[in-house]
Amino acid sequence: MATSAERGRQVRSRLLQAAAELVAEQGWNAVSTRMVAERAGVAPGLVHYHFASLPALLTEASVQVMEAVVEGAEQGLSQARTAARALELMLADLDRYPGDDPASRLVSEAMLAAGRDEGLRTAMAGLLARFRARLGDRLAAQGVPDPHRTAAVLAAALDGMMLHRTLDPELTSTAVAPVLGRLLQDGTPGTAQEGHP
Template structure:
């Protein structure tokens, strides 16, 4: 490994102002692409800068080393692909299941760059505590938004109040991730049927089919 490639001097945080957002976005987008293409451990700052069309020094100017860049790139890509506002805006669990179905359909119909990025991040999170905490915080945020949707259904007596709202929220969000994994490994996985089965188990009306 070229020592100058990975150990550029790092500029302090005060040097990163609002005007640098576009540059940071370019670097994070390039890093996310490279993680999904070559794997987390094989990404270099030089390759990121080249992909972004920026000088190598821009990486160390905006990020405290390669690992911070990759962590930021990963979490930024996830939040862009699955906007928190979409989850927070659902009126109930049935709408949430429709949202999950639509997102799964989009990911399965396109080149799953985001999925490869997710797998790389999961592996890296076993070794990197910062990444694990960032992803855990993000997942918890989405889950808490789902909890509110479950409680709204409970107030309308759609879902029994005796069922844990946190438990239902965890079940629904984990099912979405698990279904994506199954469908990628086994194209014969019947995603829509699975989501309909979840609705039946929760006592919800049949939803719209993607």
């Protein structure tokens, strides 16, 4: 049979998963220690044995999930041979995370909670920076102008569209693909980019 230390680690990971689910379902501030314990199938007191506090548990659980999400996106990205293909793959993620699914909700909840929790904020900032750097590098290799700023805008646009999709289900990947495609091509003359005097 498993040693008690091994069982302990398993309980800890079950608590993390339960916490991630509940953050997505109920919202960051609506998750209680007893809820998490019940879903994980353990006694309430165990939460504060394995974690210093409830926010610490929620933070660790959320960061873990978001690392997996970013990992998945980066993996798809690394297979793209052209910028257009990379965009296509990112838009596929838009369908995979429609905005009202657990992963999308968790990311949004964490984004708001990050405004009130410094540790969470720095962790998320690191994740975002890493993803944007990778995307920017890929865009640069494909000759997209201003690649890293474009990457920043693309990442923000994707997040925003996931949010807006809750309010407008018609905001699908096929609907926005041609528009975003314009971001990837050279910006030639014509646009009246009105400068400041």
